[in-house]
Amino acid sequence: MTADLTTARLTLRMPDARDHASYSAFFADAEASRFYGGPLLPYQAWERLAADIGHFMLKGFGRFVIEKDGQVIGGCGILDVDGWPGHELTWWLLPAARGQGIAQEASRAVLAWAGTELGWPRVETHFRDENTAARRLTESLGGTKQRRETFPDGIDRDIYAMPTTEKVSA
Amino acid sequence: MTTLTIDIPVLETERLFLREPRLSDLDAIVAFGMSDRTEFVGGKLEPWQSWNVLNAAIGHWINRGFGWWVLEDKATGAVAGRAGIGYHLDWPEPELGWHIYDGFEGKGLAYEAALAARDHANRHFGLGPLISLIAHGNTRSRRLAERLGAKIETEDFQIRGTPCMIYRHPQVAV
Numbered sequence A: 001m002t003a004d005l006t007t008a009r010l011t012l013r014m015p016d017a018r019d020h021a022s023y024s025a026f027f028a029d030a031e032a033s034r035f036y037g038g039p040l041l042p043y044q045a046w047e048r049l050a051a052d053i054g055h056f057m058l059k060g061f062g063r064f065v066i067e068k069d070g071q072v073i074g075g076c077g078i079l080d081v082d083g084w085p086g087h088e089l090t091w092w093l094l095p096a097a098r099g100q101g102i103a104q105e106a107s108r109a110v111l112a113w114a115g116t117e118l119g120w121p122r123v124e125t126h127f128r129d130e131n132t133a134a135r136r137l138t139e140s141l142g143g144t145k146q147r148r149e150t151f152p153d154g155i156d157r158d159i160y161a162m163p164t165t166e167k168v169s170a
Numbered sequence B: 001m002t003t004l005t006i007d008i009p010v011l012e013t014e015r016l017f018l019r020e021p022r023l024s025d026l027d028a029i030v031a032f033g034m035s036d037r038t039e040f041v042g043g044k045l046e047p048w049q050s051w052n053v054l055n056a057a058i059g060h061w062i063n064r065g066f067g068w069w070v071l072e073d074k075a076t077g078a079v080a081g082r083a084g085i086g087y088h089l090d091w092p093e094p095e096l097g098w099h100i101y102d103g104f105e106g107k108g109l110a111y112e113a114a115l116a117a118r119d120h121a122n123r124h125f126g127l128g129p130l131i132s133l134i135a136h137g138n139t140r141s142r143r144l145a146e147r148l149g150a151k152i153e154t155e156d157f158q159i160r161g162t163p164c165m166i167y168r169h170p171q172v173a174v
Helices: A017-028 A042-059 A102-118 A132-140 B023-033 B047-064 B109-124 B139-147
Strands: A011-013 A063-068 A071-079 A088-093 A122-127 A144-150 A156-163 B016-019 B068-073 B079-086 B095-100 B131-134 B151-159 B162-168
Touching (some): A011 A102, A017 A042, A042 A071, A042 B047, A063 A102, A102 A122, A102 A132, A122 A132, A132 A156, B068 B109, B079 B109, B095 B109, B109 B139, B131 B139, B139 B162
Parallel strands (some): A088 A122, B095 B131
Antiparallel strands (some): A011 A063, A063 A071, A071 A088, A122 A156, A144 A156, B016 B068, B079 B095, B131 B162, B151 B162
């Protein structure tokens, strides 16, 4: 249904039951997961993983896991929560995988995939004002602010859009 | 190439189809999540949490090979509830469970669905004898478990900090 995406350093594949340890480790880390609804207990991380798997079935796209050197180090993809103001390019990385440009490399692969496989001219994302890392990454991907909305959780967020047609520099 | 396939059997009873969860079921699942009917099954959920419930219900089938069906009322096509076999990470073993949505209670639909789900789990999933975890105050579910022939195995169990009872169901001879 959905082919693996590969970049110079990474493989992005659909999540499966084997990924529970990585999800649990990430969501157990309160600091690392603070913009992702964390911290979560292991059983909650298991449900999150199950939801990410189900998302691919319901929507035809979703959040991949990122493998580097055979290890899962994070995730990247597009989530579309019905009832929220827009879909979202999203990424998460275990702390040890940060600071190496991995989120950007994975995001470029996802944007290219959204353009070629999903036929989308652009992909949106949103983040909290204090998530400056997300804003920087979004801008590095050519993202520009489209609008600001109040989300169902009561938090106002900027919504950005990124083109999918940028040349992928793998 | 990674491929993902999902094979969720469709069960038919006198008045229900037990079928796979679909995107179009979301409104019914959200309405249930916001209703008082969640009192004994974890409490109310925001719509986005119910979105995750729907997504995770499908992921559960993929991860475990069994899961919860959506109950479709054959007469109207409406979503009457959900039922099936849940085996969450922190669950003691696979559990037979059921939720009946507003407007569909009091008709014996939960009995019909639970019986079909239990029978299928025994015969085709290699599961059972199954348990049901039921909060002490949930008298309607306790009555249903007893009507299904389940017996109290433990009075003082806890799941996610909530006290409950473990009922043990009879097993269909396979």
